[in-house]
Amino acid sequence: MRYPFDRHFYFPKRNIIDRLQTFYDSWRVNARERRNIEPVIITPAKNVLPLDAEDLPLVFVTHNEMALTPAFLHHYRRLGVTRFICLDDVSSDGTREYLMDQPDVDVWTSPIRFAAARRGRRWREALFERYGYNRWYVNVDSDEFLVYDQCLSEPLKALVEVLENNDIKRLPAPMLDFYPVGTSGNGSMPWHAVDHVDCSGYRVDFLKRGISVKGGPRKRLFKEENELIKYPLIFWDKSCYFGSSIHRPLPYSRNFAPIWGVLLHFKFFTNYREKIGEAASNRQHYNGSEHYQALKR
Secondary structure, three states, X not given: XXXXXXXXXXXXXXXXXXXXXXXXXXXXXXXXXXXHOOOOOOEEOOOOOOOOOOOOEEEEEEOOOOOOHHHHHHHHHHHOOOEEEEEEOOOOOOHHHHHHOOOOEEEEEOOOOOOOXXXXXXXXXXXXXXXXOXXXXXXXXXXXXXXXOOOOOOOHHHHHHHHHHOOOOEEXXXXXXXXOOOOOOOOOOHHHHOOEEOOOOEEEEEEOOEEEEEEOHHHHHHOOOOOOEEEEEEEEOXXXXXXOOOOOOEOHHHOXXXXXXXXXXXXXXXXHHHXXXXXXXXXXXXXXXXXXXXXXX
């Protein structure tokens, strides 16, 4: 998947020096994570059943996303997700109540907030541990909608089969911000209401710890260097951690797959001013929600 990069984009071959640097960095950070791991308390808010072998589960963290939640569930059900595993971070807009009524959604809570859970990473690791290792998970936020080549006709399990046939254990996907311009449209999916994207100004680099994607409207409008790559489809085993960033899962050697998807990202949905104001005030995100402070201005 090349978009949003130009048609000249290619995936470079990594030489032995690159691979050794990645291996060493992965070993060093993995050792640190194992020493400093801090288990978190998570509690099911409804009855939770074990996953079946044929299940394709999706793990997500949410906070006051009622505007997007019905479309989010519909999108991933259509792609073949059979179980949604949610950590609700004290939603107060009806999101938790709505999720509790969905038979295919497991809802979990925690006594700590998003920032204390290392911006949700420890929650995700705890949920993976509870539901089982050595299996594929969809791992996204509640404002991210994964698309991939032939996603309108091929389910996620077909994509998993392609990845496994190529000995790939996670799918890279850049976040592509959608934002409103003028009058919003109508429709059941978020891209019907918020349908503008910026397809220029992105930069892709291949670093020691994985692929890096930056740029787009966030850099042009806010002078920010936000990391836009994520790994929304991931095979999780006991060697996996999120380490210092959800954008660079351990082990790092798995972060260089040439098969990509795209995350349609609706941070700037129709209610974005309210959401950004709340995020800036709550200071639950990186560096006291510095990113949201800049967006608010």
